[in-house]
Amino acid sequence: xxxxxxxxxxxxxxxxxxxxxxxxxxxxxxxxxxxxxxxxxxxxxxxxxxxxxxxxxxxxxxxxxxxxxxxxxxxxxxxxxxxxxxxxxxxxxxxxxxxxxxxxxxxxxxxxxxxxxxxxxxxxxxxxxxxxxxxxxxxxxxxxxxxxxxxxxxxxxxxxxxxxxxx
Numbered sequence: 001x002x003x004x005x006x007x008x009x010x011x012x013x014x015x016x017x018x019x020x021x022x023x024x025x026x027x028x029x030x031x032x033x034x035x036x037x038x039x040x041x042x043x044x045x046x047x048x049x050x051x052x053x054x055x056x057x058x059x060x061x062x063x064x065x066x067x068x069x070x071x072x073x074x075x076x077x078x079x080x081x082x083x084x085x086x087x088x089x090x091x092x093x094x095x096x097x098x099x100x101x102x103x104x105x106x107x108x109x110x111x112x113x114x115x116x117x118x119x120x121x122x123x124x125x126x127x128x129x130x131x132x133x134x135x136x137x138x139x140x141x142x143x144x145x146x147x148x149x150x151x152x153x154x155x156x157x158x159x160x161x162x163x164x165x166x167x
Contacts, residue, residue, distance in 0.1 A: 025070060031077040033096060035084075037070030043084045043092075045075075045099060061099030065092045074126075076119045081150065083126055085114025091128055093150075107146045107157075108132050124150035 026037040034046040034055055043063040047056045068088035075082045075096055082094045089111025093102040105128065107114075112132035119126060126148045134140035143160040 026073045028073045028075055030075045033075060033077055035073045035075045035082055037073040037084055039069045041066040041068060041070060041086070043070055043073055043082060043094070045082065045096065063092070063094045063099055063101075065094075065101060065104070066090065071114055072117045074117045074119045076121070076124070078121070079119065079124045079150070081119065081124070083117045083119060085117045085128060085130070087113050089114060089130065089132075091117055091126070093126070093152075103152050105148055105152055107148075107154075108144060112144060125155065126150060 024036050024038045028035050029048070032048045032050060034048055035043055036046070037043045041064070043066075044059045045061040045063065046059050048054070049056055063082065063084065066084065066086040066088065068086050070084050070086050072085045073082065074084075077096060080096045081102070082096050083091060084094075085091045089106065089108060091105040091107065091114060093105070094100060095102060105126070107128050108130065112130035114128060114130045116129040117126065128146040128148065129143065131141045131143055134142055145158045145160070147155040147157075149155060
């Protein structure tokens with residue numbers, strides 16, 4: 001990774017960070033923290049220097065638990081949580097400052113590819129989006145959106161039906 005953050009929150013090239021053993025697939029900045037997810041199935045947490053705005057060269061935590069590529073990450077300094085989604089369809093929640101595992105969310109069966117995770121400010125509700133193959137129509141993929149409480153209780157699920165245009 002080659003990143004730094006500016007006072008505007010913009011991520012710009014600065015230097016090289018070494019930790020992941022494969023391609024970084026996602027990153028997210030919140031305040032003085034950076035989370036990176038990768039094909040190596042890990043999420044790495046970095047601190048950002050208050051003085052320079054540069055990412056400190058050594059991570060302060062490495063989060064484990066995914067069995068496939070991490071596809072998206074979200075973090076909240078205010079709520080002290082990191083949320084990560086993976087190609088295998090699970091979502092993991094860890095604490096930000098300690099890197100402690102909190103819980104696993106399995107939004108869909110059969111598993112879906114998680115394409116987005118987000119944390120709603122204030123409530124801490126967790127938004128999960130992904131794609132899942134249709135169980136009735138071969139080759140059709142449905143998009144699904146979930147809303148969970150931070151404690152893992154499902155609040156709402158919305159399935160988007162793809163439009164098929166016949167020419």
